[in-house]
Amino acid sequence: MISLHHINLHLPDFSLTDIHLQVHRHDFFALIGPTGSGKSLLLEGIMGIMPFTSGILLSDGRDITRFPVEKRNLALVYQDFALFPHLNVFKNTLYGTTFHNISKKEAGQRFTYLVSALGLEKIVHRYPHNLSGGEKQRVALARSLILNPQVLLLDEPLSALDPVFHDEARQLLKKVHKELRMTIIMVSHNFDEVLYLANRGAIIKGGRIMHQGDILSIFEKPDSRFTANFVGMKNIMPYHLNGSSLQITGTRLEIIPHCPPDPAHQYMGIRPENILFHIPGNPVCKNHFTGKIKDIASCGVFLRVQLETQGVMFEAVWPAAHIKQFRLETGKTAAFGFPSVAVHTF
Amino acid sequence: MKQMDLMGWLFLFLGLPLILLLTLPLISMTTEPSAAMLKETIADKDVVAAIARSISLSLCAAGLAFIMGTPLAYLLARKELPGKRLLEGIIDLPIMIPHPVVGIAILSLAGRNHPIGHFLSDVGIQIMGTKTGIICVLLFVGLPFYINTVKSGFDSVPVRLENASRTLGAGALTTFIRITFPLTWRHMILGIIMCTARAISEFGAVVIVAYHPMTAPVMIYERFTAFGLKYSQPIAVWLIFISFVLFVMLRMLSKSIHPYNR
Numbered sequence: 001m002i003s004l005h006h007i008n009l010h011l012p013d014f015s016l017t018d019i020h021l022q023v024h025r026h027d028f029f030a031l032i033g034p035t036g037s038g039k040s041l042l043l044e045g046i047m048g049i050m051p052f053t054s055g056i057l058l059s060d061g062r063d064i065t066r067f068p069v070e071k072r073n074l075a076l077v078y079q080d081f082a083l084f085p086h087l088n089v090f091k092n093t094l095y096g097t098t099f100h101n102i103s104k105k106e107a108g109q110r111f112t113y114l115v116s117a118l119g120l121e122k123i124v125h126r127y128p129h130n131l132s133g134g135e136k137q138r139v140a141l142a143r144s145l146i147l148n149p150q151v152l153l154l155d156e157p158l159s160a161l162d163p164v165f166h167d168e169a170r171q172l173l174k175k176v177h178k179e180l181r182m183t184i185i186m187v188s189h190n191f192d193e194v195l196y197l198a199n200r201g202a203i204i205k206g207g208r209i210m211h212q213g214d215i216l217s218i219f220e221k222p223d224s225r226f227t228a229n230f231v232g233m234k235n236i237m238p239y240h241l242n243g244s245s246l247q248i249t250g251t252r253l254e255i256i257p258h259c260p261p262d263p264a265h266q267y268m269g270i271r272p273e274n275i276l277f278h279i280p281g282n283p284v285c286k287n288h289f290t291g292k293i294k295d296i297a298s299c300g301v302f303l304r305v306q307l308e309t310q311g312v313m314f315e316a317v318w319p320a321a322h323i324k325q326f327r328l329e330t331g332k333t334a335a336f337g338f339p340s341v342a343v344h345t346f
Numbered sequence: 347m348k349q350m351d352l353m354g355w356l357f358l359f360l361g362l363p364l365i366l367l368l369t370l371p372l373i374s375m376t377t378e379p380s381a382a383m384l385k386e387t388i389a390d391k392d393v394v395a396a397i398a399r400s401i402s403l404s405l406c407a408a409g410l411a412f413i414m415g416t417p418l419a420y421l422l423a424r425k426e427l428p429g430k431r432l433l434e435g436i437i438d439l440p441i442m443i444p445h446p447v448v449g450i451a452i453l454s455l456a457g458r459n460h461p462i463g464h465f466l467s468d469v470g471i472q473i474m475g476t477k478t479g480i481i482c483v484l485l486f487v488g489l490p491f492y493i494n495t496v497k498s499g500f501d502s503v504p505v506r507l508e509n510a511s512r513t514l515g516a517g518a519l520t521t522f523i524r525i526t527f528p529l530t531w532r533h534m535i536l537g538i539i540m541c542t543a544r545a546i547s548e549f550g551a552v553v554i555v556a557y558h559p560m561t562a563p564v565m566i567y568e569r570f571t572a573f574g575l576k577y578s579q580p581i582a583v584w585l586i587f588i589s590f591v592l593f594v595m596l597r598m599l600s601k602s603i604h605p606y607n608r
Binding site (some may be wrong): 075 | 504506507509510511512513514515516517520524525528529
């Protein structure tokens with residue numbers, strides 16, 4: 001659907017380097033990376049706002065690398081929605097229809113459908129300065145969707161919204177993707193929203209693609225320390241192979257993996273939510289240990305627990321109810337473990 | 347609005363001489379002429395013609411600034427041109443140089459000895475002693491005020507809005523007409539007001555390029571040197587009054603258009 005081959009974009013103080021990307025039809029594709037990694041720049045490059053220095057951009061097999069912005073049949077929804085302040089919702093939404101040879105009748109039908117689908121009935125005569133963040137987002141989506149673009153590009157669509165509108169907006173994006181069978185490319189630095197919305201994605205760092213593929217695979221099987229850290233994987237440690245188990249470097253601690261790791265791999269990692277609390281004397285996992293609780297810190301309804309065993313520190317995320325029920329506190333010992341499938345090497 | 351505190355009163359006390367410096371001469375000048383004298387002055391056809399000429403030629407200069415200065419202001423606000431800082435400096439130059447120098451510079455360019463002056467003469471354009479010459483001078487002195495005001499207007503429109511318009515299928519020129527222009531035309535009105543105001547008050551350059559046909563400031567100067575203060579004041583009062591009404595109307599027009607700015 002959208003393919004980028006050997007894309008480079010050089011600015012005085014930043015570059016996108018040798019970007020290869022494949023976005024399939026009906027994908028909800030997430031470009032994920034920390035602030036300043038170049039993800040928004042890449043989105044603007046795909047849109048044509050920042051022309052690529054070299055490389056090829058294909059849309060449905062057609063080379064659109066040198067097409068002007070307005071001829072690409074892509075639509076971009078900005079982080080702050082960029083609604084035209086001098087036009088009301090009605091005029092904002094219909095703005096692009098005059099440039100796409102859409103008849104008035106067709107535009108009217110699409111408008112009626114979108115107003116109803118996105119719940120804009122009560123605000124069509126309002127101006128942007130009288131809209132809430134969630135309403136602005138819906139108008140910006142309607143303004144793009146009315147043009148029936150081949151691909152919808154979203155630049156951090158949830159980051160400008162109050163937490164109150166977050167859930168509503170996420171569901172709306174999911175609905176748009178599902179019902180209109182849109183191909184969407186979204187930029188985000190928030191892995192929670194990416195996991196909820198996207199099916200495929202790419203991690204970008206310093207203007208380079210680090211990893212791309214299925215979102216769950218990026219989340220559960222990162223291929224580098226950077227990606228592992230970025231997607232919230234913890235307990236990242238260097239190891240060496242000791243028969244069929246992994247021995248953590250510098251200690252005697254051995255961990256049994258699900259399958260023999262790639263000989264080129266050097267690190268292992270375990271997601272903190274995969275480290276389970278065991279009732280003493282009743283281990284349920286192949287890898288089970290008893291350790292000393294070094295710290296307990298709140299992270300919402302869960303608690304982040306630091307456990308030390310045989311000189312190795314593990315980080316687990318446990319429900320507050322467990323901590324209360326088993327009277328766990330700093331300095332006490334606790335039994336814990338993790339299934340072999342939770343051990344990931346890279 | 348914050349209540350005045352001790353510091354506020356101190357600052358007001360320090361600024362008071364300036365307020366008095368600005369207002370007292372104007373109050374004195376506008377209240378001194380009697381009603382009969384003002385009536386007699388406005389009945390004088392030469393006075394009416396001079397004031398009308400000052401205002402109309404100033405508006406002409408502002409109109410030219412609008413037509414040619416708007417694209418230039420847009421370029422300066424949006425594009426990275428080679429020598430952009432130099433160009434900005436050149437545009438600001440008329441604010442700094444003495445106004446008779448402006449008149450002399452324009453005359454030297456428009457003289458028969460200069461190729462441009464020769465060319466203008468050949469195509470029938472006279473600068474010396476004509477309305478064209480006056481407009482030329484007024485445009486020269488008013489242009490920085492127009493360009494700088496409109497440029498700050500363009501600066502205040504996020505580039506993202508223009509990009510958003512492009513992503514929705516509008517070309518660059520259509521985007522300018524449908525997005526950028528409606529969002530900046532209050533600045534353009536303000537620029538026209540600034541440019542016109544500067545042009546109406548211009549004396550030093552005009553008097554060199556065209557003593558006749560006479561503009562209001564030249565007439566005020568002539569009446570002052572020929573007949574004294576008493577005969578020049580009423581013209582000045584009428585000029586100030588008419589200009590004031592004109593500017594208030596323009597400001598009201600610019601305020602009334604945009605519902606999103608209420």
